[in-house]
Amino acid sequence: MANQVEIEELHTLGNHMDELSEILMKVVEDGASIGFLPPVNREEAEHYWGNVLEPGVILFVATINKVIVGTVQLQLCTKRNGSHRAEIAKLMTHPNYRRNGIGRALMQTVDERAKLEGRSLLVLDTREGDPSNLLYTSVGYTQAGRIPNYAKSASGELDATIYYYKSSKGG
Numbered sequence: 001m002a003n004q005v006e007i008e009e010l011h012t013l014g015n016h017m018d019e020l021s022e023i024l025m026k027v028v029e030d031g032a033s034i035g036f037l038p039p040v041n042r043e044e045a046e047h048y049w050g051n052v053l054e055p056g057v058i059l060f061v062a063t064i065n066k067v068i069v070g071t072v073q074l075q076l077c078t079k080r081n082g083s084h085r086a087e088i089a090k091l092m093t094h095p096n097y098r099r100n101g102i103g104r105a106l107m108q109t110v111d112e113r114a115k116l117e118g119r120s121l122l123v124l125d126t127r128e129g130d131p132s133n134l135l136y137t138s139v140g141y142t143q144a145g146r147i148p149n150y151a152k153s154a155s156g157e158l159d160a161t162i163y164y165y166k167s168s169k170g171g
Helices: 014-029 042-050 102-116 132-138
Strands: 005-010 057-064 067-076 085-093 121-127 142-152 158-167
Touching: 005 102, 014 042, 014 067, 014 085, 057 102, 067 102, 085 102, 102 121, 102 132, 121 132, 121 142, 132 158
Parallel strands: 085 121
Antiparallel strands: 005 057, 057 067, 067 085, 121 158, 142 158
16 A cells, blocks of 8 residues: 555544544445444444543544544443453454555554453454454464354345354464
8 A cells, every 4th residue: 555554542532523423324335244234324323433532442543644544443341350351342454445454554553452451362254254253263263163144234135144253362
């Protein structure tokens, strides 16, 4: 990619609501299975983003020339028996910027931050067959299992989800 990808943590949404809403709408329109069905309107997207930053959620964005092109969340488990684990959620790369290492850079960032937070187990899930499955295994995640009929697709069909984990304590 000709322009440098920069990753930063957002502590507030500030003036990023429009960009974050746009990326959410675009990735869902492009077929991403991230908990929404197309079409996602601006009000729905803004409502989602307005509720993301809560205790235990660390939000990262990838930017190119100060424009948000990707995002991911590290959701720290706040239960006493789960203080060693976190979930990776809502990895999104704007469709116009895919296949440029943005998802990989975001995943490396959340992995590094999880270690700083003392998290030795990371978990995530994604729709079976999506390109993200290849990314997750390529950055060291192990498939834990498959749940059939987990999420409804835009066509109304029920798709399976694949759960992955990454452990720094051994598998």
